[in-house]
Amino acid sequence: TQLLEQSPQFLSIQEGENLTVYCNSSSVFSSLQWYRQEPGEGPVLLVTVVTGGEVKKLKRLTFQFGDARKDSSLHITAAQTGDTGLYLCAKSDRGSTLGRLYFGRGTQLTVWP
Amino acid sequence: GAVVSQHPSWVICKSGTSVKIECRSLDFQATTMFWYRQFPKQSLMLMATSNEGSKATYEQGVEKDKFLINHASLTLSTLTVTSAHPEDSSFYICSARVMSNYEQYFGPGTRLTVT
Numbered sequence: 001t002q003l004l005e006q007s008p009q010f011l012s013i014q015e016g017e018n019l020t021v022y023c024n025s026s027s028v029f030s031s032l033q034w035y036r037q038e039p040g041e042g043p044v045l046l047v048t049v050v051t052g053g054e055v056k057k058l059k060r061l062t063f064q065f066g067d068a069r070k071d072s073s074l075h076i077t078a079a080q081t082g083d084t085g086l087y088l089c090a091k092s093d094r095g096s097t098l099g100r101l102y103f104g105r106g107t108q109l110t111v112w113p
Numbered sequence: 114g115a116v117v118s119q120h121p122s123w124v125i126c127k128s129g130t131s132v133k134i135e136c137r138s139l140d141f142q143a144t145t146m147f148w149y150r151q152f153p154k155q156s157l158m159l160m161a162t163s164n165e166g167s168k169a170t171y172e173q174g175v176e177k178d179k180f181l182i183n184h185a186s187l188t189l190s191t192l193t194v195t196s197a198h199p200e201d202s203s204f205y206i207c208s209a210r211v212m213s214n215y216e217q218y219f220g221p222g223t224r225l226t227v228t
Contacts, residue, residue, distance in 0.1 A: 041221050042117075042206050
């Protein structure tokens with residue numbers, strides 16, 4: 001199996017606070033994607049990380065890829081109500097030519113005004 | 114770029130009927146598309162991998178005779194839920210893989226309600 005542990009499962013914070021979501025696996029990722037999904041819609045790709053130690057920034061979102069390529073984190077600075085949603089990490093199947101993704105169970109983020 | 118559409122966005126059907134859901138990649142070609150099912154507040158569960166011109170690969174526990182998948186072209190895959198029952202009610206989402214890398218782009222989902 002290619003389990004992807006994502007934590008926390010639920011996060012409820014006030015606007016302006018910072019937060020971090022973690023994504024871990026016992027096996028190496030060839031690449032890892034972070035998605036955000038709003039209710040009733042499909043997931044939207046936020047970022048793809050492929051290089052160990054890589055850091056990518058998307059406005060107030062900072063994505064880190066662990067040096068060993070077995071973990072990743074998403075940090076949101078000064079959260080806004082519009083950040084509310086389900087955040088999903090997913091890794092690709094290194095041995096599959098079909099590019100199957102394995103998803104974490106998701107982090108449901110609620111940002112209160 | 115990389116836009117995926119699904120049709121219909123929602124459907125209500127009676128128990129015992131069949132429902133077809135379409136997934137289209139609008140501005141790119143996709144040799145591989147994926148079908149997921151999602152329950153409220155939960156992550157996506159992969160049902161099957163759809164390959165253009167060949168049979169779909171189903172995940173363990175997914176009935177291939179109940180969830181018929183056809184990938185007739187590089188831009189269209191369809192999922193038909195046959196003899197639907199209330200327990201099939203769910204949010205069905207497709208994705209299409211960009212050929213040059215492993216990124217997947219998702220459709221907006223189809224809400225199926227079986228009464």
